[in-house]
Amino acid sequence: MKISPNTLRNNSMICGGHFMISQDGSPELNEGTIESFREAVKLFSITKNKYWNIGLGLLINDIGTVCSSNNTCNIKNIFVKNKFTLPKVYLEILKDNQILPSKIIIFWEKHIRNRGKKEFYKRKNSLSKKLETMNDNIYLKDNKGYGLILLTRVNSDDKYGVPACPLIMAGLAFEQEKLGFDNSLNIYYVGDDNSKNIPNYLVIEKGKRVARIFNSKITINNVFLKEIKS
16 A cells, blocks of 8 residues: 555645554564554655655553453553663664654653543543443443444553553544654554554544543644555
8 A cells, every 4th residue: 555645735744553562572463563664754755855844653561451351450560661762664764764762752652641641630631521420440431433432441550440452542643743743654554463563443543532632732643554555
């Protein structure tokens, strides 16, 4: 799948290559995640001579969340961030496009999870009529869109629970906006062999909707790669 450069705008963040850190601290990559990074880098490269404000981002799942059938989640600390280096194949893609690794803005999922939770805390009173609690999970009522969107899962240590995927993805939007970007183009691989990292594209689109209801001003364009042809 080729993404048209016409989708780009000035003052935009381009993200691709989203992957999960495994239990041993290594990146869990596949052809799809690599291709999503390659597409993001190519688009970023096209804009280098346009004198635009363009960011090149990478979302990394460093949470290591294991959720049981009753929706309770445990968070595992699985690696040390200050020892992290980009995967070799990502470095090669950057080199091929004459882009320095220092250009990459890394969004750590643990951080944006906390950002999403913070944004929820700020709005929980004003949104009280739009919130619904079921089995101690908190949902956002979205009558014009998805019906009910899961925001947080039950957690005995926190009455507001652990942020679910849509709230985490909303946190990414707020973090990109905080960096001064008006637009974001996020490229995700959602093939079956990446389901442990991204269960389905809907959780990402629901995050976009949550950000909108939370009054985020950034314009979000999510692109989903579903299969990679060799």
